[in-house]
Amino acid sequence: MLKKFVLALALSGVSTMALAQEPKIGGTINAVIQPEPPGLMLALVQNGPTQMVSGNIYEGLLRYSKTLEPQPGLAESWTISPDAKTYTFKLKQGVTWHDGKPFTAADVLFSIETLKVTHARARNNLVQLDKVEAPDDYTVVFTLKQPFGPFIGIFEVGSMPIIPKHIYEGTDVKTNPANNTPIGTGPFMFKEWKKGSFIQLVKNPNYHVKGKPYIDGIYWQIIPDAAARSVAYETGKVDVLPGGSIENFDVPRVSKLPNTCVTGDGWEFFSPMAWMWLNNRSPVLANKKVRQAIMYAVDREFAKDVIWNGLGKVATGPSSSAIKFYTDNVPKYPYDPAKAKALLKEAGYKGEKVRLMPLPYGETWSRWGEAVKQNLVDVGMNIETIATDVPGSNQKNMEWDYDISFTYLYQYGDPALGVGRNYVTSAIQKGQLFNNLEGYSNPEVDKLFEEGAVATPDSKRKEIYEKVQKILVEDVPVAWQLELQFPTITNCKIKNLITTGIGVNDGFRDAWIDK
Amino acid sequence: MTQVLSKSPAVSIKNLKIALPKSAERPYAVDGVSIDLIPGEIVCVVGESGSGKSMCAHALMGLLPDTVKTETGEVLFEGQNLLKLDESGWRNVRGRGIAMVFQEPMTALNPLMRIGEQMMEMFEAHDLLTPKERRAKALNLAKEVGLPDPERIIRAYPHQLSGGQRQRAMIAMALALEPSVLVADEPTTALDVTTQAQILKLIRNLQRSRNMAVMFITHDFGVVADIADRVVVLRHGKIVEEGSIDAVFKNPQHDYTKALLAAVPSMHPPVRAPLDENAKAVEVIGLDKTYVTSGGWFKPDRRVQAANEVTFSIMQGETVGLVGESGSGKSSVARLVMRLIEADRGTVRIGDVDLTALEGKALREQRHRIQMIFQDPFASLNPRRRVGNIISDGPIARGVAPKVAMDRARELLGMVGLDAGALDRYPHEFSGGQRQRLGIARALAMDPEIIVADEAVSALDVSVQAQVLKLLEDLKARLGLSMLFITHDLRVAAQICDRIAVMQRGVIVELKPTAQLFAAPEHPYTRELLGAVPGQSSPSQAA
Amino acid sequence: MLSFVAQRIVKGVFVLLAIIVMNFFLIRIAPGDPAAVMAGEAGASDAQFVQQLREKFSLDKPLPEQLFIYVKGVASLDLGFSFRQQMPVSKLIAERLPATLLLTLTAFAISLILGITFGTLAARFAGTWADTAITVSALLFYATPIFWVALMSILLFSVYLGWLPSFGYETVGANYSGLAHVKDVALHLIMPAMTIGLFFMATYTRMTRASMLEVKRLDFVKTARAKGLRDNIIQRRHVLRNALLPVVTLAGVHSGTLVGGAVLTETVFAWPGIGRLLYEALLQRDYNLLLGVFVVCSAMVLIFNLVTDLVYRLVDPRIEFAS
Amino acid sequence: MKKFWKLMLRNPGGVIGLVIITFAIFIALFGQMIFPTSPWRMVQRPFLPPFTNPMVTLGTDALGRDVFAGLIYGARVSLLVGLVSTTVALTIGVPLGAIAGYFGGKVDDALMRFTEFFQTIPSFPLAIVLVAILQPSIYSIVGSIAIVSWPPVARLVRGEVLSLRTREYVQAAIVTGQSNTWIISREILPNALSPVIVLASLMVANAILLESSLSFLGLGDPNLMSWGYMVGAGRTVIRQAWWITVFPGVAILISVLGMNLIGEGLNDALNPRLAKDSR
DSSP states (O other): OGGGGSOOOOOSOHHHHHHTSOOOOOOEEEEEESSOOSOOOTTTOOSHHHHHHHTTTSOOSEEEOTTOOEEESSEEEEEEOTTSOEEEEEEOSSOBOTTSOBOOHHHHHHHHHHHHHHOHHHHHHTTTEEEEEEEETTEEEEEESSOOGGGGGOOSTTTSOOOOHHHHTTSOGGGOGGGGSOOOSSSEEEEEEETTTEEEEEEOTTOSSTTOOOSSEEEEEEOOOHHHHHHHHHTTSOSEEOTTSSOGGGHHHHHTSTTEEEEOOSOTTTOOEEEEEEOTTSTTTTSHHHHHHHHHHSOHHHIIIIISTTOSEEOOSSSOTTSTTOOOOSOOOOOOHHHHHHHHHHHTOOOOEEEEEOOSSOHHHHHHHHHHHHHHHHTTOEEEEOOOOHHHHHHHHHTTOOSEEEEEEOOTTSHHHHTGGGTOGGGOOTTOSSSOOSOOOOHHHHHHHHHHHHOSSHHHHHHHHHHHHHHHHHHOSEEEEEEOOOOEEEETTEESOOOSTTGGGGGGGTOEEOO | OOOOOOSOOSEEEEEEEEEOOTTSSSSEEEEEEEEEEOTTOEEEEEOOTTSSHHHHHHHHHTOOOTTOEEEEEEEEETTEEGGGOOHHHHHHHBTTTEEEEOSOHHHHSOTTSOHHHHHHHHHHHTTOSOHHHHHHHHHHHHHHTTOSSHHHHTTSOGGGSOHHHHHHHHHHHHHTTOOSEEEEESTTTTSOHHHHHHHHHHHHHHHHHHTOEEEEEESOHHHHHHHOSEEEEEETTEEEEEEEHHHHHHSOOSHHHHHHHHHSOOSSOOOOOOOOTTOEEEEEEEEEEEEEEOOOSSSOOEEEEEEEEEEEEEETTOEEEEEOOTTSSHHHHHHHHHTSSOOSEEEEEETTEEGGGOOHHHHHHHHTTEEEEOSOTTTSSOTTSOHHHHHHHHHHHHTOOHHHHHHHHHHHHHHTTOOGGGGGSOGGGSOHHHHHHHHHHHHHTTOOSEEEEESTTTTSOHHHHHHHHHHHHHHHHHHTOEEEEEESOHHHHHHHOSEEEEEETTEEEEEEEHHHHHHSOOSHHHHHHHHHOTTTTSSSTTO | OHHHHHHHHHHHHHHHHHHHHHHHHHHHHSSSOHHHHHHHHTSOOOHHHHHHHHHHTTTTSOHHHHHHHHHHHHHTTOOOEETTTTEEHHHHHHHHHHHHHHHHHHHHHHHHHHHHHHHHHHHHTTTSHHHHHHHHHHHHHHHSOHHHHHHHHIIIIIIISOOSOOSSSSOTTTOOOHHHHHHHHHHHHHHHHHHHHHHHHHHHHHHHHHHHHHHHTSHHHHHHHHTTOOHHHIIIIIIIHHHHHHHHHHHHHHHHHHHHHHHHHHHHTTOOSHHHHHHHHHHTTOHHHHHHHHHHHHHHHHHHHHHHHHHHHHHOTTSOSOO | OHHHHHHHHHOHHHHHHHHHHHHHHHHHHHHHHHOOSOTTSBOSOTTOOTTSOGGGTTOBOTTSBBHHHHHHHHHHHHHHHHHHHHHHHHHHHHHHHHHHHHHOHHHHHHHHHHHHHHHHSOHHHHHHHHHHHHOSSHHHHHHHHHHHHHHHHHHHHHHHHHHHHTSHHHHHHHHTTOOHHHIIIIIIHHHHHHHHHHHHHHHHHHHHHHHHHHHHTTOSOTTSOOHHHHHHHHGGGTTTOHHHHHHHHHHHHHHHHHHHHHHHHHHHHHOHHHHTOOO
16 A cells, blocks of 8 residues: 555656766856765765765775776776786876876875775775885786785775875874865865855866866755755755755655656665664574564565655665675565564563664654564564664664664675675674674674685675575574665756766766756 | 912812722722812821822822722813813823822832933923923922932932932922922821921922912821811711811811821820839840941942940830831841841840840740731731731740640730631731731730830821730730830830830930930930921820 | 953853863763764774774863863863864854854844834733734744744745745855845844744743833832823833833843754754754764853853843943942 | 632633643543554554544654644643653752742852853753753653753742741741741742742743754654654654644644743732732
């Protein structure tokens, strides 16, 4: 019955149509940024809004298509040695920083050294890195300790932003005043940041891709209230609502506004997936049958249809379907309250209180938490919702002080980057947020993930990862919910905004306004 | 009192009937009253509280409250019936034709406006003169009513003036447009005797020099005697007697008038039996009390000395009067003796107990020996407790069994002339005089040795006052009590006190047996006080 | 007068100090610290990273030492450094404060002017339909949640009528200057200021009405009538002026609520003020920023109270400049 | 007491207020017996407009939950928050104010500084911080509302006590040897009660508003259905489903209005000055 009301959103190829037209020059785009970023220096701050704004100021060596194929960025071309241990990048010549200084391989080397200190994800990505060298000004060579399958996928601007050596060398990067006026090589230059109001970027006239960018600049508007953001779009004050700018429940209405284009594209690189951490240490949830019961009890189709307006997919296991080596050949958990009840009974569940912590990320997540709570209550579980804000929930997660806790994490295209970290024993570590928080430990899974990361060729990796997916789905270490899609809503006059796997984050380079 | 009688009345009130709202005790506030006000004559309208005298005054100005209604009658002024006027017609009469002076000059003046501005409003209201001329006029008026330093005074705010000055300013205002009729509603009641005497004189003089018709409302027969040409006695909204001052005072016709006149205490102290000088009930030695108001950092503190080396004693069975004007410190001394406020220095001794040295429980245990009767019959009884509780709470706190205390309360009610049914009732069901009796019963319930009566009869109508005074005297004699009697009214003091202490600015300036004090006052202030008591020059027995 | 002000300022400093100390500990009781927030935002983290952050923010030092450092900073008007925004707190606040001042003062002016006007009218025509209409609408405004008024007015004036901008302080990118800029800001200001203003307007309307009816009964009003003054002069000069005293007192008491009201309004209207900053700082456990905003808000309240007291004293000659 | 009711009933606003609040209390007490379906249960399709389905008269919310059930269950929580937080605020404010006013001097100074301190911190931000720190739950919400709303009580009581302390009947109690506690509790407080009751009725109204404002910011108790929660939860979809916010919003408005009307009625009834206006 619910299905009838799922909104058929036009997720069709806006970009293909756009390509057929000749780009027009000029104009300014108003986009929403939410929340206000803490800073714009991408090597220091990597939260979502910062990536979204600064992805247009800085650049990485590579960009990635919607199918996650590497594309030229600051690097013109690249080669991988047959033993998969040496990666050689040829840098583009004639690239200059926003202040006019030339960009060279020295900047890349400097950036990598800096990122190892300041960028936790980059540090993890670079664990297999043995050394990096610059034989000349326009060549960079990475040498790995052993083959690392996902290595070619770590050069996107957010994962490895290239920062100017001439500004930061010999200074404390963290406190350098230049962080307030970021200098990159990207298509847009930082102009003004009026705290609480807007961030203004202007066209880089000397951008190294001739003719780009087409637009004169971007205003990132800071509007803290979700309802006010949709009004701002509705009244024409902003043209672009990046994913997550407005509450999901408001998406169908806004999508139907005249001259409005919606796409779910642009999140392929991140492939965000939502699940619930099930604290395997909790006496109740330590029982695999209880965890399976939860999988059966929760109506994930309902969540997808009602809470996410039919966007996204019900997750079948630890891997998102956009990730390499995904398989759906795993045990299935359809919505089946009766089975859930039976499993709970088998497990000897006696109504012990279980705490549920929704994500404090706005109404969508609150509603989701409420729906799941009701699902679980319906099969006889005693659930208490814990309300807390972002710091509180982070803290509780970091200290494993929860029973069931919602989350969604990025998977970064490769199971070795974004999947394994959530299930291997070595990632059980108090005081962090993104790895194995549930406390699941299975030597076989550990071994498989370890092999998978370094195995060659891909066919072998595929075999390993399919095996591990089956084991995990049977064990239910966490309760997978949905592969998320965050719709980007734009005025249809904005063309060609989403062209890569990271969408808006580096999309303004190619965008233009049809007047 | 040689009065040029002749002229037609400036204002005639004819058969005025003012209806009270339905819930009131009686149907009419003013019931068929007719009064003529003749130029050059002061008519005193006299009566006790609730007699409707104030209503008459307000009716003349068209300032009756919305809750009452004039039912019949007319007020004739310059050939028109004022009661038929609309608001703008009234505006024309008010101030220009008929002006009014109110009882309480503090509240009758706008606290936020300068005196001069308020005077000038009089002209402004009737669109007279230019602002500059108005100012000059205001200055002249201030001079005429005898305000000191008129230049400064017209720039002052009401709170910066003394009570007498404020009333002078009010009078100046009323006279600004030279009205033919002046209505004065108890204009001296809120003032001290010496000030009262001055204001009365001022009104008298102005009335004569301007040949005004004056309607003077008062409850005080002393004042009547001093100022009236004609007297109208009002009771329950009806005129009971009317006539020239001589006629009414010398030969009152109505019983009510007679009773009222008889209730006015005489200035002649009765002879009192001598007392044993060695049996001291209370000894007060060197009491000092200074109130300090902090002036902030850069200003000196403001100090008011309420008691300065106050020393006196009360013999057993004696009544000592403490008289003085407001601010003289007499009430502070009463509270110091009661230890309701703490003295800076000095001793209060009751028998052999030094009351000032005690604290906490020890003090509470001694408190019953000295009890107090308060001034305000409405504020001195807790409105939320029954009479029985009010009287028995004290003894119960002392350890008397509730049952016993209640029986004793019943007994005391009889003693103060109330019936035992009062026990279960609340204070608001009683009249002012009855409440004061309840206050006395409460004090007596503690079996005290000494009673401190702080203006205990000041708030009462004169007839009730006489009864309560008599009751106090009787009880004192019957129970062998001593009394400290604080009052501003020398007539009352004369009747009840064995000795009188006169206080001025915190100092006892004279302390003598009553008869001696009245016969031969020594201190100039005592003489001034005695001279200012109204009604001494009257044609009646009051003098 | 000088001494009065000086005394109040010294008192105010002590109150502020107490506020700092209390809030300092209060904020730190909250679960989660800035490191937890930033670790969360980084998209990846390990214990080492979190530890680094804590060291960077001096969160590893004992609390009393942290407090000491903070108070010492405040003494030299240094409100510390915002962990998250990587900027001096004073600079962040200075950027946002003018907007809040503009908003609250406008709202305050609107509420006082309208409130007193309507209150006067209601008292003047007490018992008539005009009085009833004013009293009932005041009650309604008083009972309506601020955020509700905000949402509804956005719908009405921005979406359906399109008269007023729905968010922000000015039209971004318009680069108006001079009068056009003033007009632009004014247009943006109307809705948020009215939203806060209406609630307080309701309060002042009720207060003025009650107070006027009370003053009307006082003796000096009778004196004024006895002078033959016209009614409107009596109302204005005698009744209203005296009736305003308690309204002024109330206005002083309300200043705290006024600043508080800014939190909701600034959030809904994307008004770049410190009310919003406070809420954001709280959600990010940006301790120094949060404390800084608290200190500034409280200082605003103190100043506001001082000003209303001064006004009171200027209006009422009975009170002298002593404490 | 009879007289009080007579005066109260003479004020039409007060009567309306009484009717409203009596009704609200009735709903709060017995609503759940009459209407046992949990307001959290997803019973129908989402965003069902009101008056279209007799089973869910007032429509459904974003998850298909019955708005009417929410209103019924919310009454209890909202009123409870209002009443309990006011009670707590009174238990802090009344004794503090009474002690300060009665003893005066240094005690008064200290307590009033303390009160002033709480009045200087903007109350709503303080409430937000307190709720956030203690984590949103019915207890922390009630507690923070109480903490930010007691200072006016203390000031009011202090003022009343200060003026009552010099009343002659209080002095009479002192000179008859009564203890301080006795005097405060028997002689002073009963007479200071009227304005406190009036203030309390307004505080209940304010507390309901505050709770809704906190909920609006997402600081409500997620385990309890309250009107403020409903408004907060529905506000993002206000454009397509006005009924989710409008009904609880109106419920808040009406009950706050009711409390205010009662406050005004009480003020008129308990204020003796108005009673003897006919001077």
